[in-house]
Amino acid sequence: MVTNKKGIDQTMKIDASDISYKELNARIKDAASNGVQRIELRNVYGQRYIGTGLDRPLEVEIFGTPGNDLGAFMNGSRIIVYGNAQDGCGNTMNSGEIIVHGHAGDIVGLSARGGEIFIKEDVGYRAGIHMKEYENKKPVLVIGGTAQDFLGEYMAGGILILLGLNLKEGEPQQTNFIGTGMHGGVIYLGNVVDGFQLGKEVGVGELQESDYQVLQKFVEKFAVYFDYDAREILRHRFIKLFPLNLRPYGRLYAY
Amino acid sequence: MVDRDPERCIECQVCVNQCSFDVHYYDAEDDEVRSHEENCVGCHRCAVFCPTQALTIRRNPLDYRENYNWRPEAIEDVIKQAETGGVLLTGMGNDKGYRIYWDHLVLNASQVTNPSIDPLREPMELTTWLGRKPDRVELAPDSIDLKTELSPQVKLEIPVMFSAMSYGAVSxxxxxxxxxxxxxxxxxxxTGEGGLHPRLYQYGANTIVQVASGRFGVHPEYLNIARAVEIKIGQGAKPGIGGHLPGEKVSREVSLTRMIPQGTDALSPAPHHDIYSIEDLAQLIYALKEATNYQKPILVKIAAVHNSAAIASGMVRAGADIIVLDGLRGSTGAAPKIIRDNVGIPIELALASVDSRLRQEGIRNQASVVIAGGIRTSGxxxxxxxxxxxAVYIATSALIALGCHVCQQCHTGKCAWGICTTDPALTKRVNPEIGARRLTNLLHSWSLEIKDMLGGMGxxxxxxxxxxxxxLRAVGLTDTELEILGVKMAGS
Structure with missing residues (x-):
């Protein structure tokens, strides 16, 4: 047991089987406000909203399968999932970190404004949709596998990295309509995509030195979290997707 | 067009300075103030500020040949589209001649058989509690304390609130x-969907913060500072579509509350991408309840459309504490004209059908119903x-109290009254101290009038x-309209 100066137990374990999401989250928040710094959740069976609205530095380790809206509106906490995450992981997140040792469902990082999300395997539809950035906040979403359609749709800021590590050499990413309506931020794609897989608002380019620095920084983190060799990952060829126009709909109107 | 009386004009150029549409200009050679009349939008700013009352603004009598079908507006819209190839934008609410049902409904009053109440001498109550009400209440044994746990409630002194207008659209x-x-x-x-300026956090106890599809400025502090949180699904002026705040309007201060970089377009997608069903709506409602510790009522606002009643039932069952219906005549800071003028249904019919439906299903107590879109008077x-x-939401009436003359140029960002603009030279035309007083006056006079009407009904x-x-009784409506409104014909 780790205790702080006041003798408060800084680590807390909760067996989440048979606990409703409402009670579970109330206990997490209660613990957080009592100075607990690490919470270990065992037997998580789909409870929603874990870490939703948490706004203090706190580490939550989840063993099992957390439900939808994991870490929604989160501000500064860290969640590590040993299992798969469902839909809405990191929805409208402000800051903090979510690390998923498995797959994640649809809309990972929807409208996130800050924070970092690392997914070891694949993600569902609309990952990183409408991510945005503001001043020193810049959301980062790193996906180890591949994604379903509409990756980075409406993206307004931030960094989205799709590694495609579970694809064969030369096998294209599975996502179509990548970056439709994109008007900010950047997407780095490992593995190839065919032209038809891209939204019409994105341009394709080679990575510059500054891009490689960014990519390296987050790939290294990814490699540490999921026990990969970062150099091996970075040997792959990457392409960069960027918005062709910062105002894709600026000329839609008669003015 | 602008009529300038040369006898009265003293060439002071107040009109030149006040007009943000470049109508008036000073010709130094002739020492005369003249007008580019084609630019005039009819906002009356110059006429109100002219110290010698030299200006009269009139409709331009040069008209097209009479044609009931091809009216000037239709002709000019086609010309503009032929020139630009773009979508026409407009501001304010639907200005077309759809039936305004309020004007076909009349209120009752007491005569002889039951006495009316004089609000000057007797207490009248306008207090309204918004929020989910329990099916029944239980008292703790041997006390008058409630055993039933109540959902969070909001107390209003008058059943009139100010509707969502985002910072960026208004100043x-x-x-x-x-x-x-x-x-x-x-x-x-x-607040509307543009976030809340930190300077206004002090008014949090009287603030509804909005969470719309763009999620601009939504963070834990924003949610927790508010009295209630509103999920905006739709808006009466533009049902089914998103919104684009152009980058020109995203100034440093606007970027601060929206939490996006200065000068970038703020695009609100048409749907919330985490809401494709009633079940998904329930999920966002409860995510917000979780994020605010179940302390705040959650409002869900939709535009009034054909199947509003069924949707409303779903919204209540999804956990909305207050449902908001925004009707066909609801206003906007900018919307495609074709949408504003052709999509949605009148609020009176939507309200009647939603209220009836929720009653039939026995769930009317589970949510309060607030309506918006075209409320002009206390009547x-x-x-x-x-x-x-x-309760009702008002927006256009509130803006008129602040000086708006309903010239429908909100989308241009040039509002001469300094309301729907982010241009610092124009925004200072609204003084918050005076503005607050005028709005308070408006609510005060409406509350007096409502009390008068209530008293009259006993x-x-x-x-x-x-x-x-x-x-209520109706005048000049068809049987079907009476049936939907659930109101009898006057005289019956």
Missing amino acids: LNVHESLARAATEAGTLWN DVTKAIALGAD INAVESLRGNRLH
């Missing part, structure tokens, strides 16, 4: 005027409450009028 001075007036009058104002408010609303609390459609 910060307008937001501050609304916030201060709401605080003073004991009601709520609504409209009173009729809305009799038809089944718990009712001393607005609660007793709520959904009491027997106090």
Whole structure:
């Protein structure tokens, strides 16, 4: 047991089987406000909203399968999932970190404004949709596998990295309509995509030195979290997707 | 067109300075103020400020040949589209001649058989509690304490709130005027989807914060500072579509509250991408309840459309504490004209059908119903409450109180009255102190009038009028309209 100066137990374990999401989250928040710094959740069976609205530095380790809206509106906490995450992981997140040792469902990082999300395997539809950035906040979403359609749709800021590590050499990413309506931020794609897989608002380019620095920084983190060799990952060829126009709909109107 | 009386004009150029549409200009050679009349939008700013009353603004009599089908507006819209190839934008609410049902509904009054109440001598209550009400209440044994746990409730001193208008569309001075007036009058104002300026956090107890599809400026502090949180699904002026705040309007201050970089377009997608069903709506409602510790009622706002009644039932079952219906005549800072003028249904019919449906299903108590879109007077408010609303939202009437002359140029960002603009030279035309006073005055006069109408009906609390459609009669409506409104024909 780790205790702080006041003798408060800084680590807390909760067996989440048979606990409703409402009670579970109330206990997490209660613990957080009592100075607990690490919470270990065992037997998580789909409870929603874990870490939703948490706004203090706190580490939550989840063993099992957390439900939808994991870490929604989160501000500064860290969640590590040993299992798969469902839909809405990191929805409208402000800051903090979510690390998923498995797959994640649809809309990972929807409208996130800050924070970092690392997914070891694949993600569902609309990952990183409408991510945005503001001043020193810049959301980062790193996906180890591949994604379903509409990756980075409406993206307004931030960094989205799709590694495609579970694809064969030369096998294209599975996502179509990548970056439709994109008007900010950047997407780095490992593995190839065919032209038809891209939204019409994105341009394709080679990575510059500054891009490689960014990519390296987050790939290294990814490699540490999921026990990969970062150099091996970075040997792959990457392409960069960027918005062709910062105002894709600026000329839609008669003015 | 502009009529300038040369006898009165003293070439002071007040009109030149006041006009943001470049109508008036000073010709130094001739020492004369002249006009580019084609630019005039009819906002009356110059006429109001002319110190010698030299200006009269009139409709331009040069008209097209009479044609009931091809009216000037239709002709000019086609010309503009032929020139630009773009979507036409407009501001304010639907200005077309759809039937305004408020004008076909009349209120009752007591005569002889039951006495009316004189609000000058007797207490009248307009207090309204918004929020989910329990099916039944239980008292703790041997006490008068409630055993039933109540959902969070919001107390309003008058059943009129200020509807959502985002910072970026309107100016910060307008937001501050609304916030201060709401605080003073004991009601709520609504941030709209553009976030809340930190300077206005002090009015949090009277603030509804909005969470829309763009999620601009939504963070834990924003949610927790508010009295209630509104999920905006749709808006009466533009049902089914998103919104684009152009980068020119995203100034440093606007970027601060929206939390996006300065000068970038703020694009609100048409749907929330985490809401494709009633079940998904329930999920966002409960995510917000979790994020605010179940302390705040959650409003869900939709545009009034064909199947509003069924949707409303789903919204209530999804956990919305307050449902908001925004009607065909609801206003906007900018919307495609074709959408504003052709999509949605009149609020009176939507309200009546939603209220009836929720009653039939036995769930009317589970959510309050608030309506928006075209409330002009306290008479409209009173009729809305009799038809089944718990409270109403007003926006255009509030802006008129701040100086708006409904010239429908909101989308240009050039508002000469300094309301719907982020240009610092124009926004200072609204003084929050005076603005708050004028809005408070408006609410005060409406509350006096509502009390007068209630007293006349022999009712001393607005609660007793709520959904009491027997106090309404209709004039000049068809049987189908009467049936949907649940109102009898006058005389019957």
